[in-house]
Amino acid sequence: MGWLDAIEGPEDIRGLSPRELRELADEIRETIIDTVARTGGHLGASLGVVELTLALHLEFQSPEDKIVWDVGHQGYPHKLLTGRRRVFHTLRQPGGISGFLRRAESPHDAWEAGHASTAISAAVGFAKARDLRGERHHVVAVVGDGALTGGLAFEGLNNAGALKSDLVVVLNDNSMSIAPNVGAIHAYLSRIRSLPSYRSLRDEVERALRHIPRVGPRVAEAVERVKDSLKYLVLPGMLFEELGFTYLGPVDGHNIQAVREALRQAKRVGGPVLVHVKTQKGRGFEPAEKAPDAGHSFKPFDRATGRPLAKPGPRPPEYTKVFAETLVALGRDRPEVVAVTAAMPDGTGTQRFKEAYPDRFFDVGIAEQHAVVFAAGLALGGLRPVVAIYSTFLQRAYDQLVHDVGRMNLPVVFAVDRAGLVGQDGDSHQGSFDIAYLRSIPNFVVMQPKDEDELRHMLRTAIEYRGGPVAIRYPRGEGVGVPLSGEPELLPIGRAELLRAGEDVAILALGPAAYRALAAAEALAQDGVSARVVNARFAKPLDREAVLAAAELGALVTVEDGTRLGGFGSAVLELLASEGRLVPTAVLGYPDRFIEHGEPAAQLASFGLDADGIARAARSVLAEARSRRSAEVSAAARDGQGGPGAA
Ligand SMILES: Cc1ncc(C[n+]2csc(CCOP(=O)(O)OP(=O)(O)O)c2C)c(N)n1
Structure with a gap:
């Protein structure tokens, strides 16, 4: 029995001695490592904030005080201290607790995120609401140096600097985003990381001076003035001071007492205060500490070695890998091709492009908006930017897609990775919306390959297309396992591919859903139903001819791995409506709600998007079409009997 077993909430850590707290920190680390070895998860960030989390819960009284975590992927120690110790083993499992913070899980989760850089804004809102309502609690945002990009x-x-409300921002600086952090702010933080803590010394002097009666305050003011002129030379954190914050630090984030002292000081100072805490990502688990991403995210692994548990047998390559290799190959004799990532060189595979062509690769940090506008500039400057961003994170750059790329019709290629269900990361990370949000922007071409080989063709097609912006969406994980053909081919824009001929019902599928549609057609054939299967390839522009020809059959099913609202199926319905050719149609896609974490295959089945679901939908539209037809026939017969020409 350890300390952790007795902890039901943050109040239970308050009586522990410094030594006991250190032991508790060790237990928290062990529990996290053991659990993530089985479940997979964001190990590095959580291991890095164990002591910081303890210090926060010791100095602030959550849930009255609001602790606002940026991203939320570092929230495992917080979960263990706030009543979720017993369910922690269900982390990221279907029906289990989330890998991020969830307001529905605990009153201690003041804020929920998943995307980076939101915590400070939210905390400013919490602070202002508190002020206006005459409340007195503390508000503290915890933000990483990566999120600060x-x-x-x-x-x-x-x-925050302008509103001047009491607010503590803890900058959790581990020098890492997922990859090593980038940019000028990072260089600045690295410089001040190495400086001795300045503020405490200065404050001690000031406090001592103010205690000398009469002369004290005046001398302190003079010191303040001298400090103002000197601080440009010596004070760390000037950038934050100029923004209206009091800067405290840098503090060793693994020393609970030191962090507590800094937080206490922050509460005393009042106004916006930034506490700069230095931590080590992956701390306490060697395979994480040594990993190039400091163990940002682990799949289930062997506890002893940290190595991923091997999957049996050879697996198809992941879409990301095929994209990355094709991009490197296409870049070879196309010097104008450049790659842009927003802090995800490994996740997007663009790291390979960096290795091949270091001068033509740009990691801009967690800055999707900048990435898109930067790419617009690159395109106008004569280059051919390929911007690789996950579907969910590209949402942040929506105005840039519309205003800076679509409007000027610039030839930027968007490689929209993780389009569709993503599994354990859950609702903040699902790639549900990109078809809907991209196809509504004029000038955009939006396509999705049915498999990893077609991805290669689409990438070449997109890079050689001169007509405007192109987005290629593809899912997380493995391809379908088709052989990769020779040279990538050019595909005709806006042309679908007929995969299976059929006369009773047509299934129009976008992306790998085409294979599920083929399996559905096979099942339908057993029942004597002849189903046509079309690989749509393009959500925009639609293949008008293929869609109208499909509608001729009188019964349609559309299938896509994205929200049903405003997606590919909607586009088909819009086209049919505008041509006056609507027929019974089932639009299969994700339901209109945020989709929790889960096992993608099971989720697809529950949405009726697996082969069985597609076959069911086909049978039902076919039945509807037939009953409509027979109703029409009987109506015509009735009309015929009563009509003037009746025999
Ligand atoms: C808008 C957005 N882009 C990209 C990501 C992917 N992402 C998750 S965590 C992370 C790194 C965050 O670095 P930092 O804030 O320093 O936290 P650390 O993991 O180092 O603790 C990134 C890039 C994201 N969550 N949100």
Whole structure:
């Protein structure tokens, strides 16, 4: 029995001695490592904040005080301390607790995220609401140095400095985003990381001076003035001071007492205060500490070695890998091709492009908006940017897609990875919306390959297309296992591919759903139903001829791995409606709700998007079409009997 077993909530850690707290920290680490070895998850970030989390819960009284975690992937120690110890083994499992913070899980989860850089803005909102309602609790945002590369974080800092409400921002600086952090702010933080803590020394002097009666305050003011002129030379954190924050630090984030002292000081100072805490990502688990991403995210692994548990047999390559290799190959004799990532060189596979062509690769940090506008500039400057961003994170750059790329009709290629269900990361990360949000922008071509080989063709097609922006969406994980053909081919824009002839019902599928549609057609054939299967390839422009020809059969099913609202099926219905050719149609896609974490195959089945579901939908539209037809026939017969020409 350890300390952790007795902890039901943060109040239970308050009586522990410094030594006991350190032992508790060790137990928290062990529990996290053991659990993530089985479940997979965000190990590195959580291991890095164990002591920081303890210090926060010791100095702040959650849930009255609001602790606002950025991203939320570092929330495992927080979960263990706030009543979720017994269910922690269900982390990220279907029906289990989330890998991020969830308001529905605990009153201690003041905020929920998944995307980076939101915490400061949210905390400023919490602080202002508190002030206006005359409440007195503390508000503290915890934000990583990676998240600080996101423009939104600076919008929050800027506003906080102006509003001047009491607010503590803890900068959890581990020098890492997922990959090593990038950019000028990172270089700045690295410089001040190495400086001794300045603030405490200065404050001690000031406090001592103020205690000398009469002369004290005046001398302190003079010291303040001297400090103002000197601080440009010596004070760490000037950037934050200029933004209206009091800067405290840097503090060793693995020393609970030191962090507590800094947090206490922050509460005393009042106004917006930034506490700069230095931590080590992956701390306490050697395979994480040594990993190039400091163990950001682990699949289930062998506890002893940290190595991923091997999957049996050879597996098809992941879409990301095929994209990355094709991009490198296409870049070889196309010097104008450049690659852009927003802090995800490994996740998007663009790291390979970096290795092949270091000068033509750009990691801009967690800055999707900048990535898109930067690419617009690159395109106008004569280059051919390929911007690889996950579907969910590209949402952040929506105005840039519309205003800066679509409107000027610029030839930027968007490689929209993780389009569709993503599994354990859950609702903040599902790639549900990109078809809907991209196809509504004029000038965009939006396509999705049915398999990893077609991805190669689409990438070449997109890079050689001169007509405007192109988005290629493809899912997380393995391809379908088709052989990769020779040279990538050029595909005709806006042309679908007939995969199976059929006369009773047509299934129009976008992406790998085409294979499920083929399996459905096979099952339908057993029942004597002849189903046509079309690989749509394009959500925009639609293959008008193929869609109208499909409608001729009188019964249609559309299938896509994305929300039903405003997606590919909607596009088909819009076309049919505008041509006056609507027929019974089942639009299969994700339901209109945020989709929790889960096992994608099971989720697809529950949405009726697996082969069985597609076959069911086909039978039902066919039945509807037949009953309509027979109703029409009987109506015509009735009309015929009563009509003037009746025999
Ligand atoms: C808008 C957005 N883009 C990309 C990501 C992917 N992502 C998740 S965590 C992370 C790194 C965050 O770095 P930092 O804030 O320093 O936290 P750390 O993991 O180092 O603790 C990134 C890029 C994201 N969550 N949100």
